[in-house]
Amino acid sequence: MENKNLFQNLYLKQFNESNAIAYNERFVSGSSDYNFQLLDNAYRNAGRTYAKLKIAIETNNCMSEDCALELTGIKNLEESPQASLDFLSSLVAELSVTEESSFDPNNNYKYTAANSLMNGRPGFSKTDGYQAYLDLLPDGSQQIVFLGPAFETPLVINNAALNALLESDTSLVVSTPDINKDMLRLLTEVGLFAQEMISENGELASGAKISEEYVMMNPDGSFDYEIIDLGNGKGRNVLKYDLEKIEKKVTPFINAEVAGLMSSEQDVIAAWNVYISKDTSVEEDAQMAQNANAGDTSWIYELDLPLQQDKKVLFESKYKEYFMNNYLKQFTTNQLPTVKEDAAVFDLAEAKKAKAQKFLDDNDLN
């Protein structure tokens, strides 16, 4: 099934970022009208309506018994300017998420288009066929309607619905959690690094090393090194880590981190789509954020919420993999010995011979 949101969002993102329209002569030569005048239009007839209601009440010509409808209408009109401001400010904030660098393109693309319109992006003017209305509804609520070429069908958002969403700590457009920041913080929390390796601002100090209790040792207490081939017959020792012990140590912390994320399942989907699903490396993520990301393995907000248990388990497992591979691995590979004399480059053949001899000596095989 074609993922329309993914396609349209990436198209809009590219369209906005490429500045391609600046090179479109027809656009440059023509004028664009961005004057949607949402408030002016919404309140154009409000004064007249208000006056009619007031007069009806004062002259006792109400349509309803005890002027109930007229009084409600007046109350709604008096409260509506503030409600409009609240509504528009919430909407602007929600739509601005579409501009975040880690925005999940699986969000409804219409919000990206609406954000372009609200921000007067080139190509989203009235001249380009776009229109937006703020309507004051008889029930006292308000709605905004976006129309235009990017909207297959009009996008309608009601302020009461939006308020209800925001009140319940959810959102219209999901802001992808900053997984990089979370994982860097997690590194300092998993208990693998000594306190002095963590700087005052809570980040790992440069040159931080995993504590020695996680380094493999020989029975005689010396370090059990791995020899790496540097080429030209030279080699050097690197520390070997007890990965099983490390995994055992970090797992509860990773699980807790995931449990925290699960407090907002839409955040989990965003993190999955943007970072976790493909288990990409940190370097790749910058690229992936612009591209399809999870692509055909994306989870769809409309279909996958609330998250099923199997997806939660899968997320936890992939989150752990992501952390281990992209954040922790750098501290468990190619780490030079802390003992100065063991850190020197040596002749590989001699070292191998010495190691073989040590094995013979240790096992009385001479």
Added chain:
Amino acid sequence: MVGLTSAIIGGGASIIGGLIGGGAAKKRAAAAARETGRLKRKLSSLENSRQAIINPYAGASNLSDLATDLSDRISNPMANLSVATKAAEMKVEQSDIALANTLDTIRATGGGAGGATALAQAALQAKQGVSASIEQQEKSNEDKRAAGEAQMEQAKLAEAKRQQGIQISEGQRMQGLDAAGKQFVFGQRENREMQELDRTASLLGASRAAAAQASSDQTSALTGTIGALGSIGQKLFS
């Protein structure tokens, strides 16, 4: 941006500035609220997965059962003292033999009835002496039995006291260990919980402060817009 958005929404630049400021503040408030929720769940997960606190004294057992009551083995060695009647019987026998010999001598010498009577009285006296001796022995035995009984009671009392002493001291030891164990567990849990609470409080405090600040920013932004909204309001409701 404000200028352009102003045209889109309509109204003065300060209204739109307020809208954008208010929107951003709302977003920060929502983010702070979500962060609070996330931290709460994370801490809860950490608390649930942490190692159980053990009571190092939990295996201590009451050893008072090992102390056995030995009082049933205490007996009165004087309980069954026998009276030494053999000597008495021999004495009676000897006096009977002596009496018989004396009677034979009296008969042989032609002694009279008065001699025989005196002799019978002597024999009676001798037998009375024997009887007194047995009585004396029996009384002595009775005294010893009573003394033994008294000693036995003392010994039993001492054993009972020893038993009670062991049970009390072991009970006190167990209670002490139990209390120490509970204190240890409490102390450990208290320490951990305090750490967690401190951390939670600190994190939640920060989140709430962020939410409050965002809310305050939002109010300031919107208050600004209300002033700017005056023209709309005046047009509408005057």
